[in-house]
Amino acid sequence: MVIAVRRIIFFATLFTIWEILYRLNQVYEVRSTTLFPSPIGAVEQLYIGFFETGILTEALSQSLQRIAVGFTLAVIIGALLGIVLGISKIADETLGSLVIALQSVPSIVWLPIAFVLFGVGNTAIIFVVTLGGTWAMTLNMRMGIKNVEPILIRAAKTMGYQGKELVWRVMIPASIPSALTGMRLAWAFGWRALMAAELIGRGGLGRTLMDARDFYNMDLVIAIMVIIAVIGLIVEYLVFNKIEKNVLSRWGLNDNR
Amino acid sequence: MQSVSIKNVEKTFSNTKELGSFTVFDDISLNIQEGEFVSLLGPSGCGKSTLLNIIAGLDKATKGTIYVGDHLVNGPGSDRGVVFQEAALMPWLTVLDNVTFALKKKLPKQEAKKRAEEYLKLVHLSRFLDSYPYELSGGMKQRVSIARALAMDPDILLMDEPFGALDEQTRSMLHKELHDIWEKTQKTIIFVTHNIRESILLSDRIVLMGTRPGGIREVYPVSLDRPRDTSSTGFIQLEKEINSVLAKEIDKVMKEEIGDGYSR
Numbered sequence A: 001m002v003i004a005v006r007r008i009i010f011f012a013t014l015f016t017i018w019e020i021l022y023r024l025n026q027v028y029e030v031r032s033t034t035l036f037p038s039p040i041g042a043v044e045q046l047y048i049g050f051f052e053t054g055i056l057t058e059a060l061s062q063s064l065q066r067i068a069v070g071f072t073l074a075v076i077i078g079a080l081l082g083i084v085l086g087i088s089k090i091a092d093e094t095l096g097s098l099v100i101a102l103q104s105v106p107s108i109v110w111l112p113i114a115f116v117l118f119g120v121g122n123t124a125i126i127f128v129v130t131l132g133g134t135w136a137m138t139l140n141m142r143m144g145i146k147n148v149e150p151i152l153i154r155a156a157k158t159m160g161y162q163g164k165e166l167v168w169r170v171m172i173p174a175s176i177p178s179a180l181t182g183m184r185l186a187w188a189f190g191w192r193a194l195m196a197a198e199l200i201g202r203g204g205l206g207r208t209l210m211d212a213r214d215f216y217n218m219d220l221v222i223a224i225m226v227i228i229a230v231i232g233l234i235v236e237y238l239v240f241n242k243i244e245k246n247v248l249s250r251w252g253l254n255d256n257r
Numbered sequence B: 001m002q003s004v005s006i007k008n009v010e011k012t013f014s015n016t017k018e019l020g021s022f023t024v025f026d027d028i029s030l031n032i033q034e035g036e037f038v039s040l041l042g043p044s045g046c047g048k049s050t051l052l053n054i055i056a057g058l059d060k061a062t063k064g065t066i067y068v069g070d071h072l073v074n075g076p077g078s079d080r081g082v083v084f085q086e087a088a089l090m091p092w093l094t095v096l097d098n099v100t101f102a103l104k105k106k107l108p109k110q111e112a113k114k115r116a117e118e119y120l121k122l123v124h125l126s127r128f129l130d131s132y133p134y135e136l137s138g139g140m141k142q143r144v145s146i147a148r149a150l151a152m153d154p155d156i157l158l159m160d161e162p163f164g165a166l167d168e169q170t171r172s173m174l175h176k177e178l179h180d181i182w183e184k185t186q187k188t189i190i191f192v193t194h195n196i197r198e199s200i201l202l203s204d205r206i207v208l209m210g211t212r213p214g215g216i217r218e219v220y221p222v223s224l225d226r227p228r229d230t231s232s233t234g235f236i237q238l239e240k241e242i243n244s245v246l247a248k249e250i251d252k253v254m255k256e257e258i259g260d261g262y263s264r
């Protein structure tokens, strides 16, 4: 509770100071007034964009659709790839090093190639989002599989489990906590990649932000940035953190046991 | 049920950190009859778990062979149930599911569940069927792991200090349960322990192991009538006899580990 109150006071203060600066600037014109955004203006733009014109509703829903598809693909591909790398030494030594190399490439640099491959549209952007999340998912899944406690595998072997069954019934369930970390990172990278791609591509929050800038509507630019931050926070902290906490304690990995 | 015969088994760990390679024991031979209850007793580090794991088929012997009945051990199998020194429960499964997990390969679902419940009742965990391992104490986890191995109904039970983490009361209760199960099912049991009393109480034979060189020091047949009375003269005499030899072995280990500063 105390923390919540402190936070509210902090953000209210920030908001007020900013608004004061905005008003002072309108009087003294230190900077061009059209390019100086106001927090109250941003709130107004949020209202207009969601409830009057609907441009923000539309942009947000397009962005969410893209991240949903890209994230799902990243998780599926990453999980499969991670399992293969975790199990097969040969795959790990070859394909694994390629994954590590690819992981250090910011996925947005794939956009030009994506445009060539898929045209300037939805598919290219989803491609970049998917690449943004896949490698984090892969590497975390791989870690999970590699770090399964050997005693669990040995125990299952004495119960007659072997080969594929060991993978499905022991190794994969045992690596769920790592997989979740991978999913959280895949989402975070994917969301960032999406915004970068939309600034250049078509549709979604990113494109709307660029359009707003072109019309010198700085209040709308700020409004969109707020939406981007809020969506990021909600998913990373409310959704994933909650799930991770539950899973970690179930798997006996919590610190405060 | 099945006999176990261990023939000239050696175990050497190559590429260990300090020593390069390390031979735990170099020539262990032992014949265990069908339905026999044998305890392995010995100081920490003498290779009791190592031998048990080799019999389980989880580790390979460097030399020698192990037969279960007339079939050569070359991997794990559900004819040999293992209770590990650590409980080794699947953390994502409930207590009940941990036990049925071991039965899924041989029984239909409903039957597996019924059998699991039955054995969990035996170890007094009926109230915890839906708990997860992280909600249990060390002793409770160990009891789940015992129930799991018993429920599998293997020909041979390999138990690695199964009662080490339990309080005295639970321990003696489980001694009785294990004894009854053994009598009823005529399973062959190989039972690792540090506890001389426990081994005399339960076993037909006690195999005393030592270190450097690792191997079998003595084999004590226990001919006392069952159920055994820990205060009978025969019991106490045997306990003393084993204790004097075991104490020497433990002394040897202590001296090596602690160095010259050690004295009794």
Ligand SMILES: Nc1ncnc2c1ncn2[C@@H]1O[C@H](COP(=O)(O)OP(=O)(O)OP(=O)(O)O)[C@@H](O)[C@H]1O
Pocket (backbone or CB within 6 Å): B013, B016, B022, B024, B042, B043, B044, B045, B046, B047, B048, B049, B050, B051, B085
């Ligand atoms: N994977 C391994 N690599 C190298 N050395 C090992 C390995 N496993 C066991 N050892 C060594 O083998 C010896 C026997 O170990 P083991 O676990 O069988 O002992 P133990 O008799 O079961 O002891 P305790 O009573 O403490 O459980 C020890 O000295 C140990 O250091």
Ligand SMILES: [Mg+2]
Pocket (backbone or CB within 6 Å): B048, B049, B050, B085, B160
């Ligand atoms: Mg041991």
